[in-house]
Amino acid sequence: MAARRKNPIKATIPPGRARSVGALLLAPLRFAGAWTARISLGILAAYLALIVLYDVLDPPTTFTMWSEKQRLGKLDQEWTDFEDIAPVMARSVVAAEDANFCTHWGFDMGAIRQAIDKGANRGASTLSQQVTKNVFLWQGRSWLRKALEALLTPAVEAVWTKRRILEVYLNVAEFGEGVFGVNAAAFHYFRTTPAKLTPRQASLLAAVLPDPKDRNAARPSRYVSKRANQIADGAATIKADGRADCFSP
Template identity: 45%
Template sequence: MTRSRGRRRWLRRLLVLPVALVLLSVLQVAALRFVDPPVSMVMVEHRLRAWVEGDGDFRLRYQWRDLGQISTSLPLAAIAAEDQRFAEHRGFDLEAIEKAREQHARGGRLRGASTISQQTAKNVFLWSGRSWVRKGLEAWYTVLMELMWPKQRILEMYVNVAEFGPGIYGAQAAAQAFFGKDADALTAAEAARLAAVLPSPRRYSASNPGPYVQRRTGQIQRQMRQIGGESYLEKL
């Protein structure tokens, strides 16, 4: 009898655990709708990795700036470079996913189709990597964010926590590190150059742009005009 009661107790605990985790994630997203995060999980991950590897030169640079304190060119450049359907989708760009699948089926390189919402979910709440567990959690947090945050908040969070270089996170730190100015003074060309390194900020440099970054910067500037310039941001 005692053993049976013990099994039931453990079963109840196992059932309560996922419910508690769901509630915790909802509370996390609800809180960050109004509270600006002091750090993101990716920042914590990179700091711990540097400590484990004995990288004494690692320095984390991050200063939050509200969207109104950031040049409109940067969020526009990020959208043009990473997610041109940001204003239209609800977290997942099914058209981009299908195009990526078709390209891969034809023998092309498998490219990512992550939206700004998905990238924000990963950067703020999760860790790097490609495991199915991490991707599943990313999808869950993306759904919560799209339900509980306006698009402007998602975009604001993205440009504040995105990594633009080793240890350099967000618009303000990037503007100071690469251009010696505050984020609200970034020009369209400077914003496009920052967006050009977003796919791989530890491989490409905004301060010393190579041929790829220079070419990509020009493409992003053209895409910024093609999607409507600053009028695009009025859709959000």
């Protein structure tokens, strides 16, 4: 008669000890998750503090200005209060970059849908988004930067007035290589001050904004000149139909 085969001995871990081992393995993940959440909240709180601070204080610089200064050695930029900028300059920038600036809450959903339909990126970004990117973030198209922009833009809209958003934009926007803000741009291209800009000069400055390093407001190409004419018409239109009321004197 064949010998009966003995059952193998199975190693077992008591249920209590199994739970403790599992908890021990998960502890580093929980620790990392907790610290990630704390760091994220800290960064968000710092951004919100800066948004509140820059509602009353002028931003001293931006990441783009800092990086360009490292590259060029110097920059031309001087802050100008909104009251000292020709109203037509403000209307020209809005007409060129964000005609519905006064009617949206930071995102122009209609423009975004049109940009998606056309397969284009340019034209969907509002002035509020551009200010958020320029003042608080960095250039580029990374998902992290876009996510932060999406989070911070509504906060900027909630804390700042439309007039403040436009004032900051006009003072930090790049108008040429090493030329930042309307004060520097007015002098660089036309040897004048922001308060004395003519409608034609204002529309030319607005026309260089999408490509400031390759466009010249003082010596405009045929395309830039034509674009400036369109901007001048748009500036007159938003003044007439009320879409400039939120920042007009």
